[in-house]
Amino acid sequence: MNKHTKRILRVAIVMLVLLISTVMMLQLTDKNNAETKYDHLPWYLTLVTKTRSVPKTYIPQLCKLANGEQIDRRIYPELQEMFDDARANGLDLQAAHCYRTKQQQADILKTRIHEIMKQGYTEEQATAEAQLTVALPDHSEHQLGLAIDIQKKGKTNADQLYAWLENNAYRYGFILRYPKNKTEETGFQYERWHYRYVGTDAAQVIQEEQLTLEEYLQIYE
Numbered sequence: 347m348n349k350h351t352k353r354i355l356r357v358a359i360v361m362l363v364l365l366i367s368t369v370m371m372l373q374l375t376d377k378n379n380a381e382t383k384y385d386h387l388p389w390y391l392t393l394v395t396k397t398r399s400v401p402k403t404y405i406p407q408l409c410k411l412a413n414g415e416q417i418d419r420r421i422y423p424e425l426q427e428m429f430d431d432a433r434a435n436g437l438d439l440q441a442a443h444c445y446r447t448k449q450q451q452a453d454i455l456k457t458r459i460h461e462i463m464k465q466g467y468t469e470e471q472a473t474a475e476a477q478l479t480v481a482l483p484d485h486s487e488h489q490l491g492l493a494i495d496i497q498k499k500g501k502t503n504a505d506q507l508y509a510w511l512e513n514n515a516y517r518y519g520f521i522l523r524y525p526k527n528k529t530e531e532t533g534f535q536y537e538r539w540h541y542r543y544v545g546t547d548a549a550q551v552i553q554e555e556q557l558t559l560e561e562y563l564q565i566y567e
């Protein structure tokens with residue numbers, strides 16, 4: 347190898363190292379932007395997860411249901427339509443838990459931790475266990491007024507009800523938010539009762555491609 351070739355080789359190596367570090371830095375910036383990445387989305391696609399809190403600017407427009415529960419009034423017509431159609435199919439149901447305040451969420455978590463501690467676990471163990479099923483304050487979709495825990499009523503068979511919802515809720519803009527085998531993506535165990543409004547366009551894609559809301563936003567937004 348003559349002097350000239352060595353020099354070219356050295357320059358090439360330096361450039362390669364520079365290129366690699368630039369790519370790595372870009373990836374890092376992308377990761378740091380993940381928190382603010384979805385701020386442009388419409389209200390009905392607001393993402394709340396274990397690591398993303400309810401945006402400070404988010405204000406639910408609440409209305410009261412006949413049973414005293416509150417939801418965002420913008421999703422009321424589609425919720426009503428879904429319930430009407432479920433009933434027309436012989437399935438009686440109720441919106442058991444809807445909107446929650448931050449304080450109510452904190453109380454639910456505290457109660458759950460105490461329940462688990464009574465079974466002989468330490469506070470640390472109980473807290474970890476509780477957080478698999480109960481969100482931290484400001485990290486619950488219920489604070490958006492866009493999430494509904496649906497339960498059966500009367501003689502309706504719960505399995506039949508949840509099967510109907512799983513197959514039909516998307517038509518009204520609702521998705522099963524914490525599906526089976528998606529715990530890694532959502533951070534939550536399977537909750538067959540928890541439905542989330544995302545609008546009919548997103549719901550249809552999520553249904554067809556069997557995505558979580560996280561995955562949908564990652565791919566399409």
Ligand SMILES: [Zn+2]
Nearest residue numbers: 493494495540
């Ligand atoms: Zn829920």
